[in-house]
Amino acid sequence: MRPTLVVGSGPSFFVIGPGARALAGPFAVDADPRHAATRFDTLGSQELPQGLLVALERVPADQSLSASPDRLARAVSEALRRPVEVPAVGDLRRARSLLPRPDPNVERQFLLALARHRLEQALRSPEEVLITLAREEERVERSVGREERAAESFVPVRDTPLDLHLEAWARARGALGELEDALRRTLESEAKRIVPNLAAVVGARTAARLVAAAGGVRALARMPSARLQLLGSRRRPSPERGPRFGVIYRADRLAELPLGRRGAYARSLAALAAIAVRADAITHRDISAALVARRDRRVETLKRRGR
Amino acid sequence: MRPPRSYRPIDGSPRLWESRHGDRRELWTETVGELPPVYGERWVEDGDRRLRHFEPGRSKLAAALVKGWRGDLPAPGQAWLYLGAASGTTASHVADLVGPEGRVYALERSVRPFARLLALSERWPNLCPILADARGPREYAALVPPVDGLYADIAQPDQLAIVLANAELLLSGDGARLLVALKTPSMGRSRSPTAHRTASEDTLADRVALAPSVSLEPFHRGHFMIGGRWGRMSRLPPAPSPRSTTPRERRRERRAR
Numbered sequence: 257m258r259p260t261l262v263v264g265s266g267p268s269f270f271v272i273g274p275g276a277r278a279l280a281g282p283f284a285v286d287a288d289p290r291h292a293a294t295r296f297d298t299l300g301s302q303e304l305p306q307g308l309l310v311a312l313e314r315v316p317a318d319q320s321l322s323a324s325p326d327r328l329a330r331a332v333s334e335a336l337r338r339p340v341e342v343p344a345v346g347d348l349r350r351a352r353s354l355l356p357r358p359d360p361n362v363e364r365q366f367l368l369a370l371a372r373h374r375l376e377q378a379l380r381s382p383e384e385v386l387i388t389l390a391r392e393e394e395r396v397e398r399s400v401g402r403e404e405r406a407a408e409s410f411v412p413v414r415d416t417p418l419d420l421h422l423e424a425w426a427r428a429r430g431a432l433g434e435l436e437d438a439l440r441r442t443l444e445s446e447a448k449r450i451v452p453n454l455a456a457v458v459g460a461r462t463a464a465r466l467v468a469a470a471g472g473v474r475a476l477a478r479m480p481s482a483r484l485q486l487l488g489s490r491r492r493p494s495p496e497r498g499p500r501f502g503v504i505y506r507a508d509r510l511a512e513l514p515l516g517r518r519g520a521y522a523r524s525l526a527a528l529a530a531i532a533v534r535a536d537a538i539t540h541r542d543i544s545a546a547l548v549a550r551r552d553r554r555v556e557t558l559k560r561r562g563r
Numbered sequence: 564m565r566p567p568r569s570y571r572p573i574d575g576s577p578r579l580w581e582s583r584h585g586d587r588r589e590l591w592t593e594t595v596g597e598l599p600p601v602y603g604e605r606w607v608e609d610g611d612r613r614l615r616h617f618e619p620g621r622s623k624l625a626a627a628l629v630k631g632w633r634g635d636l637p638a639p640g641q642a643w644l645y646l647g648a649a650s651g652t653t654a655s656h657v658a659d660l661v662g663p664e665g666r667v668y669a670l671e672r673s674v675r676p677f678a679r680l681l682a683l684s685e686r687w688p689n690l691c692p693i694l695a696d697a698r699g700p701r702e703y704a705a706l707v708p709p710v711d712g713l714y715a716d717i718a719q720p721d722q723l724a725i726v727l728a729n730a731e732l733l734l735s736g737d738g739a740r741l742l743v744a745l746k747t748p749s750m751g752r753s754r755s756p757t758a759h760r761t762a763s764e765d766t767l768a769d770r771v772a773l774a775p776s777v778s779l780e781p782f783h784r785g786h787f788m789i790g791g792r793w794g795r796m797s798r799l800p801p802a803p804s805p806r807s808t809t810p811r812e813r814r815r816e817r818r819a820r
Contacts, residue, residue, distance in 0.1 A: 349731075364666075364688075364691055367693065368681075368691070370693075371677075371692045371693065372681065375677060375681060378677075378694065384674060
């Protein structure tokens with residue numbers, strides 16, 4: 257049994273959903289089984305705004321609220337049709353100084369349980385799943401590549417124990433390759449679902465890696481294209497000579513171009529990618545056809561210019 | 564044969580130990596946790612104590628001690644709030660310093676480092692992890708009782724404002740301790756690192772009795788340790804005897820200046 261939501265608001269906080277009461281311990285102030293919310297109070301004497309609990313009782317157990325007290329106050333104000341005040345810092349401080357300290361062991365167990373719960377919730381979001389998949393795919397790709405290079409350096413000698421070993425190893429590598437393909441397919445379909453425009457412009461795998469390198473879709477959307485172009489490159493930029501080869505050097509259609517034009521393509525592609533990811537993160541409109549047309553025009557121009 | 568190392572506690576911090584080997588001085592914390600090492604650091608047993616190597620290259624607090632930080636440290640039995648704990652490298656040492664009777668509330672915002680911090684906390688008996696953004700202290704105020712000290716290591720341009728908001732709400736009151744590993748590389752290039760430090764100290768001086776700050780070069784580029792005691796008129800601890808460092812470290816410090 258796990259609680260579905262934790263709402264904090266200064267002096268007190270609420271855990272909503274089944275399993276909340278199991279967590280309550282000595283903190284629980286209100287543990288009436290009719291309520292969806294269990295109120296924990298580490299402050300004891302501090303009174304909450306009248307009616308806050310009434311409002312929280314109406315919250316269905318599966319609805320997710322933001323943990324921000326201001327937003328919570330607004331939601332409650334709307335539910336009650338009158339203003340609810342968020343306490344000022346001075347009041348909070350005074351109330352906190354009156355507190356009895358909870359039992360250290362119970363407190364720690366509670367915080368660990370809360371941390372496990374919040375971590376699980378955070379890792380469950382589609383975006384985090386995409387980031388984890390992208391990192392995993394990169395790791396698998398590296399290890400499969402290492403295996404293949406290692407296999408080339410062996411000279412098989414027939415009917416020796418080494419040969420038998422290498423045969424078994426080759427079978428294992430084949431299985432690993434299949435696993436890698438399956439992982440890649442999952443990654444690509446996730447990327448197309450979460451960042452469709454970006455995936456259309458740079459390719460699904462590169463899109464996933466860009467999101468992973470930035471740490472999230474919104475973080476990527478806030479980046480100027482110059483930073484996006486360098487994401488995943490290993491050296492820090494310096495005024496004279498910066499790093500050049502980031503994640504975007506693995507984008508679709510880049511390999512078609514002659515070496516001398518790839519930098520120019522990466523630069524314009526980064527600009528298109530920045531626009532694409534903003535559409536994915538903010539407007540949620542499908543602008544991929546226009547962006548892909550612009551990308552292809554650019555590829556043709558660069559090919560004609562050649563070198 | 565090399566003579567065995569001898570460990571002795573550092574004045575005023577019973578859980579912080581040092582060993583001298585010729586010119587070299589190493590720092591150790593008396594640990595509350597169990598093996599294996601947290602980040603690959605060395606462990607030794609000295610009598611019935613287990614000591615963990617406290618490396619200046621890995622931890623800004625250790626670097627500050629090597630560079631002659633004379634302000635407060637986490638003391639046994641205290642509760643500390645640690646902002647920006649990441650995967651818990653320094654947080655584990657702060658937890659060692661406050662000892663089994665103390666408590667460290669370690670805050671981290673990003674998910675993957677937090678997963679490692681949580682795994683560490685499960686085996687570190689006085690470490691409590693909290694997954695939250697230090698920008699909104701009201702959101703976790705209910706989880707953290709008033710604390711005796713605040714340690715901050717946040718890579719944000721407005722790190723000082725974040726520290727002040729937390730200190731104002733969560734510190735136990737005047738005389739509470741504040742340690743800020745100031746990251747000037749995150750604060751923009753409009754000022755030099757030293758200018759950032761001066762500006763930050765000016766901001767803090769209204770609310771905090773400041774201890775002399777130290778630069779963490781060459782261990783952490785562009786970082787400073789600043790801090791002191793909450794409340795402008797708070798009394799600072801007396802300075803220890805000036806010759807607590809080795810000649811080699813004094814030379815290195817002169818060069819770094």
